[in-house]
Amino acid sequence: xxxxxxxxxxxxxxxxxxxxxxxxxxxxxxxxxxEVSLQGEMVKHLIPHCGYVxxxxxxxxxxLTYPQVIHLTDRLDYLSAHMNNEAVSLCVENALEIEVPERxxxxxxxxxxxxxxxxxxxWWSAFGMDLGGLTCFFYGLRDRxxxxxxxxxxxxxxxxxxxxxxxxxxxxxxxxxKKGITDFIKYFRKKLPExxxxxxxxVIFQARTKGLGILSKEDAINYGITGPSGRASxxxxxxxxxxxxxxxxxxxxxxxxxxxxDTFYRYVARMDEMVESMNILEQLIDxxxxxxxxxSKMKPVIKLPEGEYYQRVETAxxxxxxxxxxxxxxxxxxxxxxTPNFSNLFIMNKLASGYKIADLVAISGSLDLVIPDIDx
Amino acid sequence: MGYQRYDLxxxxxxxxxxxxxxxxxxxxxxxxxxxxxxxxxxxxAVIGLYLVLAERKVCAFMQNRIGPNRVGWFGVIQTxxxxxxxxxxxxxxxxxxxxxxxxxxxxxxxxxSFLGLAAIPFAMGLHAIDFNIGIFYIxxxxxxxxxxxxxxxxxxxxxxxxxxxxxSGAQIVSYELSVGLSLxxxxxxSGSLQLSTIVESQADAWWIIKGHIPAIxxxxxxxxxxxxxxxxGPFDLAEAESELTxxxxxxxxxxxxxxxxxxxxMNMFLIASVAAxxxxxxxxxxxxxxxxxxxxxxxxIPPICWYFGKTAIVILIMMWFKWTFPRLRIDxxxxxxxxxxxxxxxxxxIVVALIVLMGWYIK
Amino acid sequence: MKSIxxxxxxxxxxxxxxxxxxxxxxxxxxxxxKIVTQKYPENRKKLKMYDRFKGEVIMxxxxxxxxxxxxxxxxxxxxPNGSIEVLTDKxxxxxxxxxxxxxxxxxxxxxxxxxxxxxxxxxxTAIAFSQEFEHAVFDRQKLTKVLNKQxxxxxxxxxx
Numbered sequence: 001x002x003x004x005x006x007x008x009x010x011x012x013x014x015x016x017x018x019x020x021x022x023x024x025x026x027x028x029x030x031x032x033x034x035e036v037s038l039q040g041e042m043v044k045h046l047i048p049h050c051g052y053v054x055x056x057x058x059x060x061x062x063x064l065t066y067p068q069v070i071h072l073t074d075r076l077d078y079l080s081a082h083m084n085n086e087a088v089s090l091c092v093e094n095a096l097e098i099e100v101p102e103r104x105x106x107x108x109x110x111x112x113x114x115x116x117x118x119x120x121x122x123w124w125s126a127f128g129m130d131l132g133g134l135t136c137f138f139y140g141l142r143d144r145x146x147x148x149x150x151x152x153x154x155x156x157x158x159x160x161x162x163x164x165x166x167x168x169x170x171x172x173x174x175x176x177x178k179k180g181i182t183d184f185i186k187y188f189r190k191k192l193p194e195x196x197x198x199x200x201x202x203v204i205f206q207a208r209t210k211g212l213g214i215l216s217k218e219d220a221i222n223y224g225i226t227g228p229s230g231r232a233s234x235x236x237x238x239x240x241x242x243x244x245x246x247x248x249x250x251x252x253x254x255x256x257x258x259x260x261x262d263t264f265y266r267y268v269a270r271m272d273e274m275v276e277s278m279n280i281l282e283q284l285i286d287x288x289x290x291x292x293x294x295x296s297k298m299k300p301v302i303k304l305p306e307g308e309y310y311q312r313v314e315t316a317x318x319x320x321x322x323x324x325x326x327x328x329x330x331x332x333x334x335x336x337x338x339t340p341n342f343s344n345l346f347i348m349n350k351l352a353s354g355y356k357i358a359d360l361v362a363i364s365g366s367l368d369l370v371i372p373d374i375d376x
Numbered sequence: 377m378g379y380q381r382y383d384l385x386x387x388x389x390x391x392x393x394x395x396x397x398x399x400x401x402x403x404x405x406x407x408x409x410x411x412x413x414x415x416x417x418x419x420x421a422v423i424g425l426y427l428v429l430a431e432r433k434v435c436a437f438m439q440n441r442i443g444p445n446r447v448g449w450f451g452v453i454q455t456x457x458x459x460x461x462x463x464x465x466x467x468x469x470x471x472x473x474x475x476x477x478x479x480x481x482x483x484x485x486x487x488x489s490f491l492g493l494a495a496i497p498f499a500m501g502l503h504a505i506d507f508n509i510g511i512f513y514i515x516x517x518x519x520x521x522x523x524x525x526x527x528x529x530x531x532x533x534x535x536x537x538x539x540x541x542x543x544s545g546a547q548i549v550s551y552e553l554s555v556g557l558s559l560x561x562x563x564x565x566s567g568s569l570q571l572s573t574i575v576e577s578q579a580d581a582w583w584i585i586k587g588h589i590p591a592i593x594x595x596x597x598x599x600x601x602x603x604x605x606x607x608x609g610p611f612d613l614a615e616a617e618s619e620l621t622x623x624x625x626x627x628x629x630x631x632x633x634x635x636x637x638x639x640x641x642m643n644m645f646l647i648a649s650v651a652a653x654x655x656x657x658x659x660x661x662x663x664x665x666x667x668x669x670x671x672x673x674x675x676x677i678p679p680i681c682w683y684f685g686k687t688a689i690v691i692l693i694m695m696w697f698k699w700t701f702p703r704l705r706i707d708x709x710x711x712x713x714x715x716x717x718x719x720x721x722x723x724x725x726i727v728v729a730l731i732v733l734m735g736w737y738i739k
Numbered sequence: 740m741k742s743i744x745x746x747x748x749x750x751x752x753x754x755x756x757x758x759x760x761x762x763x764x765x766x767x768x769x770x771x772x773k774i775v776t777q778k779y780p781e782n783r784k785k786l787k788m789y790d791r792f793k794g795e796v797i798m799x800x801x802x803x804x805x806x807x808x809x810x811x812x813x814x815x816x817x818x819p820n821g822s823i824e825v826l827t828d829k830x831x832x833x834x835x836x837x838x839x840x841x842x843x844x845x846x847x848x849x850x851x852x853x854x855x856x857x858x859x860x861x862x863x864t865a866i867a868f869s870q871e872f873e874h875a876v877f878d879r880q881k882l883t884k885v886l887n888k889q890x891x892x893x894x895x896x897x898x899x
């Protein structure tokens with residue numbers, strides 16, 4: 001049998017039209033591969049393949065000291081670098097039973113919230129782009145730039161800060177820090193309605209997102225979908241509320257919860273979270289104690305007592321857990337990261353099968369996947 | 377009438393006469409055709425390239441950017457540089473692709489968009505052929521392009537391309553209806569399919585003013601359907617770069633890709649010129665019935681300026697669509713056509729027939 | 740009847756939302772003063788990075804070609820990527836004591852992740868970050884830099 005005939009026979013026996021979305025594909029935002037089997041335009045089922053940017057961060061951490069581990073955690077979910085840093089720092093501090101100064105707690109929470117807004121802005125841009133509205137991308141990045149400027153002024157870097165370290169902060173914040181944030185909030189409160197006018201209210205956008213990729217609360221819990229994606233399905237999983245850390249106990253904010261769980265409500269949850277983050281920021285800025293202490297006394301070489309430690313924080317995409325096993329050395333014996341995107345990815349088959357390719361793009365966009373966080 | 381001041385027919389006739397006087401009839405015919413062909417080819421290339429630049433500038437301004445500004449002042453020769461880059465690029469041959477159809481497809485697309493230009497009246501007396509079925513011809517010729525798109529998708533041996541091509545087929549076949557029916561509204565109003573007659577019939581006022589509500593509805597439907605037919609804006613499903621990487625022209629490179637790219641912009645130009653000609657009076661200056669002084673003043677602006685100005689505005693509207701809206705899904709695209717545009721159009725045509733019968737429009 | 744009413748209002752509502760979206764892009768299309776991008780190589784003179792910007796690691800030298808590095812190697816220990824190599828020499832001073840001085844401070848820019856641990860932990864503040872951000876070179880070798888200048892020596896007050 002000739003080769004062509006073989007193919008025809010195979011097709012007759014197994015009439016599936018398989019396309020590989022990725023590893024290089026504009027809408028997977030990185031090197032992720034969806035093996036999608038189609039029937040016409042309909043997605044029958046899909047298999048996510050990850051591991052294209054696997055760098056072995058967990059293994060690398062085993063040969064680094066705790067302060068050195070921080071700079072690797074930046075590179076997990078690079079859009080919520082501060083939260084990742086904070087997770088490891090809090091874990092180490094818990095193990096050493098150190099209490100950091102109040103001011104440091106406030107600064108850490110401010111950084112987390114700022115980073116959350118920046119991350120959601122980028123997600124908004126990219127989501128709009130996934131749906132074909134290329135202009136969103138530029139509006140989102142334009143406003144994100146304001147936050148990155150605040151970051152750069154204080155920490156000297158825009159994306160990967162390595163700023164929150166065990167025991168406190170790397171150095172003190174810049175004197176302009178507070179003013180920069182109040183200016184930004186003022187600016188962004190004016191821009192957010194424009195986002196809504198531009199995209200949220202748009203009839204095409206609503207038709208593209210409403211009622212598809214419905215994630216039930218049970219599935220969200222079973223699959224461990226956290227972050228705004230889980231909360232849009234009614235799964236109350238905000239670590240800031242459930243297990244408050246840093247300065248979150250001192251502020252009053254509400255957890256964004258929706259019960260619909262479709263793509264549109266995952267979008268709305270994130271948009272509302274930006275508003276809520278600005279509220280939190282305002283409170284934190286008001287309450288932040290003055291002074292210039294930015295770290296507590298730490299030994300030059302940090303050695304954790306023997307044992308197992310776990311700390312979780314809420315990143316922009318969900319729950320990040322850091323699990324450290326220490327054998328009393330200056331390096332961790334094992335450092336396991338429970339990253340939010342890894343859990344969020346594997347719901348894709350359940351959400352997207354039965355919809356069209358265009359919906360697959362919208363759904364994967366609404367889950368806000370960051371691939372280096374999946375692969376680690 | 378004042379607008380006849382800039383009649384270009386004597387000029388074209390004198391060239392015609394000159395050729396026939398100095399050459400045998402056969403050679404004169406060939407020479408004339410060649411001249412027209414070369415002129416249109418140059419026009420096509422220049423318009424195509426500058427539309428690409430215009431699009432890049434417009435989208436840049438809408439996105440708070442500067443846009444191309446490196447090659448030449450304000451980036452004016454950016455797209456020409458791009459063309460040379462594309463000319464020098466390797467033409468990638470695809471393994472197991474249908475070589476003949478693969479190479480044929482870009483030509484079909486570009487020829488389809490090229491043919492349409494022939495019937496457009498650019499100014500008074502300045503058109504290649506004045507068909508008595510001008511609108512019908514343009515519609516017929518421009519829809520040949522879908523064959524090229526389908527062939528490109530089919531022959532590329534690429535799954536994305538195939539999906540894109542099939543989408544494009546479904547899209548163009550259905551939107552062709554709306555384009556035709558919305559043009560029919562003006563055909564009923566003016567009583568002709570000949571573009572020059574349609575333009576002449578707007579000497580007192582443009583159809584969008586004279587024809588009031590039905591004409592405005594027809595114009596909106598035409599712009600929407602026209603945008604869809606050129607695979608642009610919120611209807612660029614055949615390309616859909618966030619879903620299908622580049623859709624039907626994923627596998628094309630170099631100058632063959634440039635053909636697709638140029639054809640897209642020329643189709644947009646064609647749709648915009650038809651819209652400008654049929655609804656906004658083409659080269660006809662702005663006339664308000666009863667204001668003789670104003671009408672005379674308007675007549676001093678050459679018709680070619682009116683034509684290009686109106687076309688530019690329609691093109692700007694189409695670019696505005698593209699850079700604002702998210703893309704539709706294939707089923708929503710067909711829903712829009714079959715459940716919204718087509719019924720509206722049919723009702724509109726009946727209403728227009730009634731209006732024309734009763735004479736309820738500005739004569 | 741109701742469905743026809745919904746159909747027609749649906750059309751108008753849809754078109755209204757589309758027009759609202761177009762008003763946003765239209766506004767920016769006219770407002771050319773809102774352009775945020777800059778022409779980069781032209782504005783190089785005006786470009787001022789923030790003081791704390793972490794460009795690359797440098798070793799500041801004073802007027803007499805003195806640096807502050809004792810060659811202790813703490814930065815090398817703290818660097819997570821091995822981008823710093825401190826090579827030291829042993830010399831005997833005039834008083835007959837053997838002493839460690841800096842020979843070469845090698846910095847691999849290509850491996851650096853700009854975490855800032857070296858600058859933070861340096862006991863004698865011998866290294867700092869510069870505001871330089873144009874690191875691109877044609878040869879990878881050029882990214883390996885020797886930070887202490889030729890013939891420089893340790894500043895007096897630390898040496899004593």
